[in-house]
Amino acid sequence: MPRLRRQLEEERRAREEAGRLQEEAERRIQPNTLLRLLDRCHESLSQAIRVETDATLTTQGDATDPVNRLYPKRIVPWPDFPQLQQQVWGKLDRTAAFTSRPLFPSDTQIDYVATNIQNNPIYSETSLRNFERDTVDNFVEKVIHPLRDDGALRHEFGIQGRVTFYDRVNPSETLLESSLGQMNLRDTRTPQRPANTRPRRARGRARGAAQGQKREGTARRRNRRADQFCVHIVANERHIPVHAVEFKAPHKVTIPELVAGLHQIDLARDAIDQEGDTFEFYATRLVAAVVTQIFSYMIYSGVRYGYICTGEAFVFLQIPKDDPTIVQYYLCIPNQDMQADDEFRLHRTAIGQVLAFTLQALTADAPSQEWHDAAHDKLIAWEVEYLDVLREIPETLRKDQPGSNYRPSHWKRDRKIHNTRSRTRCQPGVSTPKHPSTEGNGSEEESHSPSAAAASRSRSSRDRSNKTQSSRESGKTRSSRDNKQNSRKDGHSTRPYCTIACIHGIVSRRPLDKKCPNWELHGRERHSMGPREFTRQLHRQLSRNRDHGFEQLHICGRTGYLIKATLLSRGYTVIIKATTVEKQHRLEAEVDNYYRLRSLQGQHIPVCLGAFMPRIAYWYHGELMARMMVLSWSGTRLQHVINERNSSFFHQEREKALAVLRLHGVVHGDSEWRNMLWDDPGGRLVVVDLEDVKWLKRPQALDSASGNAQRGHRVKVGTQAKIPDQLNYYLHMTSPGPWLGLTS
Incomplete structure (x- = not known):
């Protein structure tokens, strides 16, 4: 009998141990709470650090x-x-x-x-x-x-x-x-x-900095990151x-x-x-x-x-x-x-x-x-x-280093938890722009809209009536929401981007595009300024205040840094593509390509309103911007929305757009999806980043079929008196000399 009791007791203990081990195994695979995660990681990971003490097994290069x-x-x-x-x-x-x-x-x-x-x-x-x-x-x-x-x-x-x-x-x-x-x-x-960016009283203080920067430029920095x-x-x-x-x-x-x-x-x-x-x-x-x-x-x-x-x-x-x-x-x-x-x-x-x-x-x-x-x-x-x-x-x-006298500090509970949330990064009740790039919108919230719309158009033989109505309603909703507040406390505009048709209207002096969410701020029935005056006013606004109406999008390519810009006096909201002095030649080439392809602007490529050299220092990720180009916002970047369902449709649209460029004597040097946008309201694919295009033939000086030219006018280079105002600016921009820096 005692032996039987011992046997039963051992079996009971074995079952309990097996149950405990099973529970422990199940617990170990369960997610942890935050504090338990900190505790376990400290014990198992941080305290497991091992530092190699054998000098023959360590790297001996300079620490910095x-x-x-x-x-x-x-x-x-x-x-x-x-x-x-x-x-x-x-x-x-x-x-x-x-x-x-x-x-x-x-x-x-x-x-x-x-x-x-x-x-x-x-x-x-x-x-x-x-x-x-x-x-x-x-x-x-x-x-x-x-x-x-x-x-x-x-x-x-x-x-x-x-x-x-x-x-x-x-x-x-x-x-x-x-x-x-x-x-x-x-x-x-x-x-x-720029010479006039600093007050005269700062010159003395800046002299040492200028000398230091000069010394700094004499030897290449081995690593700047x-x-x-x-x-x-x-x-x-x-x-x-x-x-x-x-x-x-x-x-x-x-x-x-x-x-x-x-x-x-x-x-x-x-x-x-x-x-x-x-x-x-x-x-x-x-x-x-x-x-x-x-x-x-x-x-x-x-x-x-x-x-x-x-x-x-x-x-x-x-x-x-x-x-x-x-x-x-x-x-x-x-x-x-x-x-x-x-x-x-x-x-x-x-x-x-x-x-x-x-x-x-x-x-x-x-x-x-x-x-x-x-x-x-x-x-x-x-x-x-x-x-x-x-x-x-x-x-x-x-x-033989002396021992460390490091003593951990004791933290006390701070009962006054201040709200240190930045006004710069995010504001209550204010969303980030729905279209973060010029060149496109990568927002997760809207990433499926273009693909769904495109697939629908493909299946219904491009019947856009429903989508147009949807775009109108969406535009009215955005306009109603964004008209409540023109800018945040940090000066960044809360306005949505103007439509590509709206910005193209500045060039062609057409009536206002009432599908634009900002059209009520632009004036009466027609745009009151041409591209040259628009660029001049935007430049003046930047010179007065580098924050109000300008928001860095933190989107950087091989050449440009993108900025959302709102002309506060009229509500126009566009994109600025800025670059450094080292890469300004690429931006100048891109502006020239936009001019040569002006007949395609607003249809197959964005609208370019002009370019300028900022008269005031403008910094972006620590870089000094030397040239800025003004573009229309033109759609959603397709690399973020293309998928198996819509791939065939977008491949066809890309081939059509590239074929149009070839008909105008141009081969795009980088036709990846990151350089393709989808303009949902217009139902079209827009090609961007024209800095690397290859010209197959010399284009005509001015195209009479240009969408930027007034109907019935054939203009030759050299007859500037007959050139419409909206084209005169492009000639001003592409002529050698001061076009990159407006002086008034």
């Missing part, structure tokens, strides 16, 4: 090369960083439905990552980048993604699209690669600011930089060096061309060089936030919006911060800090044009090789 990089005048502590981070967490904690719901990767998924990293010590920047991507970046993305599904949080943090991290060396999307490439890669020449960018991708094609990231292997920049070297630094006084023999001095020089590198990237990229990551430590940085000559820092060491036993310890994990920092940067005001002016006027380059800094450090100091 600050030669010809703009340096901050001062590096200062960021005292309110903990409070700002905690404000972000306060907003998340207020939404219990988000923080308490099991929405995030399971224990099984975390264990899989832990298995992959356990035998991979960090020995270089590349291995560090891989480690951070697997243990931090991917999880931050997975936390931010469901924020878009919560209306309150989406509005709170201004999230309009996907937030992701992209490496410099391996961008996975062509558009992003192009955007970031345009954002930071430059020629050796330094663009000259950070190791990584956090990017906010809106409507599939608007790539808005959020913050920059610079990786430094932990054997190159150690924790003791960061702790000793991070303090208030006046670089001219404490680091540049200075001598010393203490560990603190060398650490200060080292830290100043590393901070200078990412600071320079941030200035050139037009972002105010960034951080340095060694895997063991994070140095979070902010350039103040009112003073681009200084940078604020805050040092975090997650594996030591978590040892502090308080209620906010999980917020100070690596994922917790990067998550809150990213959300903080998302809600921050974008740098103003004046911020860029001050940065390029007041900052100069540091001409120091980091290898020299390394060689100056005695080997004994590097091998």
Whole structure:
């Protein structure tokens, strides 16, 4: 009997253990809550970091090369960083439905990552980048993604699209690669600011900057891009930089060096061309060089936030919006911060800090044009090789570094959670323009409309009557909504784009297009100005205020940077394609091609109203714009909407459009879908990016069949007295000399 009881007891325990293991297995595959995710990732991933200590197995190159990089005048502590981070967490904690719901990767998924990293010590920047991507970046993305599904949080943090991290060396999307490439890669020449952009009283202060920029241009920058960018991708094609990231292997920049070297630094006084023999001095020089590198990237990229990551430590940085000559820092060491036993310890994990920092940067005001002016006027380059800094450090100091006196700070609950949401990124009750590009609309909300409409037209032998009525109703709805408010508090226009027919009417002086959502603001029955006057007025408006009526779309191609522009006096809303001095020849060629193909404008290609050289400095992603071309908005970019159902139809439409170009003696050099738009109201495909066309024959000077010419007029070059006003401007533009810079 005792044996039987023991046997039954053992069987009971075995069943309980099997049940417990089954429950544990099922629990491990269930999604985690946010706080449990932070806890598990910290224990299994952050604390699993291994730093290679064998010098023969580590990379020994220079940690940074600050030669010809703009340096901050001062590096200062960021005292309110903990409070700002905690404000972000306060907003998340207020939404219990988000923080308490099991929405995030399971224990099984975390264990899989832990298995992959356990035998991979960090020995270089590349291995560090891989480690951070697997243990931090991917999880931050997975936390931010469901924020878009919560209306309150989406509005709170201004999230309009996907937030992701992209490496410099391996961008996975062509558009992003192009955007970031345009954002930071430059020629050796330094663009000259228009002569009359700065007040006379600023010349003395700017003299040093001009000299520094001259020195800066004498040697090509080896690399003008950070190791990584956090990017906010809106409507599939608007790539808005959020913050920059610079990786430094932990054997190159150690924790003791960061702790000793991070303090208030006046670089001219404490680091540049200075001598010393203490560990603190060398650490200060080292830290100043590393901070200078990412600071320079941030200035050139037009972002105010960034951080340095060694895997063991994070140095979070902010350039103040009112003073681009200084940078604020805050040092975090997650594996030591978590040892502090308080209620906010999980917020100070690596994922917790990067998550809150990213959300903080998302809600921050974008740098103003004046911020860029001050940065390029007041900052100069540091001409120091980091290898020299390394060689100056005695080997004994590097091998026998003093212990770190880093002490985690205790965060206190901030009961006054201020709304730090940016007026720049998103406004209450104001949506982003439905048509974000000139060249097209990549919005997710409307991405299926053109394809559905096109397929319908194909099936019904191009019967457009229903679609025309739908477009009218849609236009009336947009007009009613957008007429309530002409511009946001940041000056950006809330108006929808004018129709291509409306802008073409400026050229042809036709009656107003009443399908245009802005037509009631344009005047009475006809357009009151021609293309030359329109371009002149838009240029004057830009010269008076670079923000009001102008919104950067964060869409960058090989040549151009796109801007949404509204002529505030008349409500006309168009696209400006801007470019730098290095690439202005491409834009000039494109304007010339538009002129030669003027008979196709408004039908197969956008309407070009003119071009000008801005009389005032205009910055875009840190680049100085030198030429601007004014175009009509012309439809939805087809690369975002083409699919198996509509592919055949759009292929046919593209072939027809390209055939029309060939009939006019032109072969498009890049006929990919990114250069094809669908104008839904007009039911037609529009070809853009005419900078690379090949001319098969010399076109006639003026085409009598031109849609831009008045009926019954045949005009020859040289008979300018007989040339209609709308064509006279094109002749003015294409003549050698001042057409790119209107002087009045």
